[in-house]
Each structure stands twice: as structure tokens, then as C-alpha cells.
Amino acid sequence: MDSTILAFLVQDGVTSGAIYALLGLSLVLVFAVTRVIFIPQGEFVAYGALTLAVLDVGRVPGTLPLLLGLGIASFLFDLIAMRRGFRSQLLVTSALLNLALPALVYGLVVTVMPMQPGPIVRALLTILIIAPMGLYIYRVAYRPLADASVLVLLITSVGVHLALMGMGLFAFGAEGLRAQPLARGSYSLGFLPIPAQSLWIYGATIAAMVGLYVFFERSILGKALRATAVNRLGARLVGVRTNLTGGTAFVLASTIGVISGVLIAPITTIYYDTGFLIGLKGFVAAIIGGLSSFPLTAIAAITVGLVEAFASFFASNFKEIIVFSLIIPVLVWRSLTTDPHEDE
Template identity: 45%
Template sequence: MTWDVALILGIDGLANGAVYLLAGLGLVLIFSVTRVVFVPFGDVAAFAALTLAAFETGRMPATIGMVLTLAALAVIVEVWSLVRKREYTRIPRALLGWGLLPTLPCLAAWAISGHDVPSAVQILVAVALVVPITPLVARVALQPIADASVLVLLIVSLALHFLLSGLGLLFFGPEGSRTGPLAEGALTLPGGFPLSAQVMLMIASAVVLSAMFFLMFERTVAGKALRATAVNRVGARLVGIRPARTALLAYVLASLLAGLIGVLVAPVMTMYYDSGFLIGLKAFVAAIIGGLVSYPLTAIGALAVGTVESFASFWSGALKDVIVFSLLIPVLMLRSFLARHVEEEAEEIDR
């Protein structure tokens, strides 16, 4: 391997790491607030990419039908829950929040389908169209079992991935799609190596969005509420913070990140209805490196996963995924060694 090849692989690893960084932030955000390992995160990113591809080809995106279906299910579940509690005065608000609001991006997508509109508008509508997916899915399947164990929530989340993957096949079909580049041109580095504008955009987006999330958590009331719920759900409830509301905010922000990821990766890889699973799984490796609680360690883990994947694809394209997922073994062994074991502490106390 020459230095030129190593530089190419390193930059490619940074671009991959930027994607896994955003996905890892979304996974950690959801888990820290709701204790849910949201496996379908990558599916939402794939739907955003397929939606943007549909806009570029002049077709109406099938995401509209998916969102409307999920919205109808969410309305039914919410209204039934309110009827059982005899809280009839909250039904109009439920119809507005779970029925009307998700319909607005669907109307926007229907309005621009088949029309020649600027790419920026297509990107905004594509991202806005997938933002309701995660909150709607969570309302239907996860909120009713919010107090279940982490294992039960993980099993349900995995089942949701297969459900969304099946819906993706039903609505989008098996064909893959790729969009045009979001940025044209390239920057020539010292030594004559070109760095494409698309790669720079991916890296810059990860840096900017990470900084925005940091400022939100540190400077805004909503961000502090998310942090409080992540630290102690009972304590947050005692000071007037509603965990259900913060959970909804976490799902919305994570869905927004997933939509942005789908838009960023759509020009560099062909996306299918199930392509998001590997993105989410590799981001999960990065989140595990961060312990599913630390955002800085998750960022480091994402860059490590992207770099390892890039170099592994050079050494063996068939085994690159195996090499990436093998990172979990030493990380889990190290965390198990450093973790405090309650059983061992109890034995020491008895002695």
C-alpha cells in the first residue's frame, strides 16, 4: 500500500465516519432518553434517499402513502387510548398532532412531484417527509410498552425494522436508486490528490450538525430537558419534565438526522429499500464504543468504524463488514472488564 492509496482510503474513511457519526448521535439520543435501541434508524435514512430520487426523476414518492398509513394507525392508537382514559377533551389535539401535522409534508411532496423545482426545495421536502416516520412508529409500537425492559424494547425494535423493511419493499419496490451529487467540483490537495466537493460536504455536515446538537443540549431548555431525562427519568418527572414529551422530541430529532443522512449518502451509493440496515448497524457499533451514553466517544467510534471499513475494503471487499463488526468483540470485552459487577460486590460485602 502506497501513501497515496492510504490517503485516499483515509479520506474515504472520514466520509464514512461522518455518516456513522450522525447516525450514532441519533441512536444514542433515542437510547439515552427512551432506553430503546432504535434498529429501524437506517431504514428511515434509506426512505429519505429513495424519496429524493423519486423527486429527481419526476415521480411521486411512495413515502407519502407510507406516512399517511402510519399517521392513520397512530391516530387510531392515540384516540383509543384517550377513550379508555375518558379524556375526550384531548381527542381534537390528538387528531391535530398525529393526523394533521404528518399530512403537511405529504401535501408539500404531492405539490412538487412532477414539477421542475430547485434541488434545495426537493431536499427540504424529502427530509421533512421522513421526519414523521420515527415518531409515528414509536407512538404505535413503542410508547405503549415504554416501561418494559431494555431487552423487550430491543426485540420490538428489531421487529419494527423487519416491518418497515417490508413496507419499504411494498411501497418502493426492489429497484435501487441514486441521486445526483449535491455539490460539484473538487479541491486539489498538495501532491495533486483531488478531494471531491461531495465528500467535503459530508464531513462539513457532520461537524456542523454535531456542533448544533452540542449547543442545543447546552443552551436550550429543550436540550436540558433531554439531558435531564437521560440522566434520571424519575427525577426529571419530579421537576415537571414529561418523559413522554422528551421522548417524542428525541424521536423527531433522530428522524431528522436520519433524513439528512439519507440525502448525504444518496449520491455516493445506490440505495434500496433495505440498504439502511447496514448503515444503522455500523452506527450501532460506534454507539456501543461510546457506551450508548457518551456523544464524544460515539464520535470517536464512528470515525474508527469508518476508517476501519475503508481500509478493510481495500484488503478484502468481501470481509469488510465482518472486520467492522469484529470491533465489537474487544470493545465489549474491555467494557465488561471495567464494569462494576453487582454480584461480585455483594459477595465481597458478605465476606
């Protein structure tokens, strides 16, 4: 292996690692705030990539009716919750959030698409379609179980993953799709060409990390999420609305997921079930980071991407085995260095 091949492998590894870093950060965020191991994170990646690919050919994606359906289901759950104490203000807020917002997004997409917008506008429309799904999924599947054990929440995540994967098959079919790049061309770094799409991935990853840091350090809502992550009961006692922080965490996770999907859609063919494997690699990075450290998760994600790239070159048939085997020594080390304790 010469220096040219080495440089290309490093570039591929860093590009993949940047995507895994985004997913790992969202997994850590959701787990810290809600104690949910968010297995369906990969479905948002697949939904984002496939939705963008469908918008590229000028068709209405199947995720738009899905968004409307999830909004209606969330509204019905709010009505059930109001049976103990009806308040008109809550009803209006729920109707605006669960019914008016999806309808507005649907109308915007249907109105804008005949104008043949550019790739950036189509990417923004994709984010508008997928991002609210995180809130609705939290409201329907997770909020009623907010005080359940981690095991129950994990089982729920498996069920949500299977449901979303089935919905993805129904909405997009079994064929793979690839979107148009957000930016064409490439730039040269010595002898190494760097595609413009890869620069988008690097920029989005850095922007997400900086944005999350500013959000958690400077905003009231970000500090409320941090308080909920440190002590959920203590946050409740001081007036933090844990339902609000939980919904916010899921919206951030779905937004990060769809952005990841938009970024990788032009560089690989995505199927309705591709997101699960991509999400698992982000999960490996999150586990190495202890499901608590954002910087360590980002470093671990880059490592996972590099290991995957070199494994593809030296032992392509065992690539996935090598990547997922990274989690074994980490779990063994943590089991030996962490004091055992029972779950609440």
C-alpha cells in the same frame, strides 16, 4: 501502497465515518432518553435516500402514503388512550399533529414537484416526508411500552425494523436507486480531489454535532432530555413530560437518519434493505462509545470508517467481518471493568 492511495483511503474512511457518526449519535440519544436500542435507525437512512432518488425523477415517493398511514395509526392510538379521560384539547392537538401535518406535507410535495425544484429543495422535501415518521413510530410501537424492560424494547425494535424493511420493499421495490448529487464538481487539496458531495457530508456532520450541543445546553427541551437520560423517574417527579422527551428523541433520530440518507444517496446505490447494514456500523460506533458519550461515539465512528476503507483495500472479502469484529474487544473490556448489576 503509496501516499496517493493512502490519501484516498483516508478520505473515503473519513467520509463514511462522518455518516456513521451521525447514526451513532442518534442511537446514543434515543437509548439515553428512552432505553431503546433503535435498530430501525438504518431504515430512515434508506427511506431518505430512496425518497430523494424518486423525487429526482419527478415521481411521488411511496413514503408519502406511508406517512399518512402512520399518522392515522398514531391518531387511533391517541383515541384509544383518551378513552379513560376525554379532553377536547388533546383531540385537536392529536388531529393536527397526526392527520393535518401528513396531509400538509403530502399537499406540499404534490404542489412543488411539478415546478421541477432544485436538488436542495428536493432534499428538504425528503426531510419533511421522513422526519415525522419517528414521532409516529414512537407513538405506535414504543410509547405503550415506555416502562417495559430493555429486553422487551429490544425485541420491539427488531419487530419495527422488519416491518419498516417490508414497507420499504413495498414502497420502492427491490431495485437499487441513486440520487443526483446536491452539488457537482470537486475541489483540490494538493493532489487529492475532494468531491463537493463529501464536503456536504463533513459540513452536515459538524453542523449536527454543534446543533445537538447547543440544543442540549441552551434549550429547555434539551435540558429536559438530559434530565430524562440521567434519571427517568426523577425527571417525572420534577414535572418533565417523559412522553414528550421520548417523542422528541425519536424525531431527532429520524431527522438525523434521513439527512444521512440524503447525503449518501448520490455516492452509492441504495436498496430497501441497505440501511440495516449502515445502521449496524453506526451501532458499532455507539457501542464503542458506551451508548452514553457523544464525543467518544463520533471518534469511534471515524475509526470505524477508516478501518472499513483500509479493509476494503487489503481484504475486501472480509471487510464486514473486520469492521464488526471491532466490537468484540470493546465488549470484553467492558465486561471486565464494569461491575455487574441486575436490570430494574
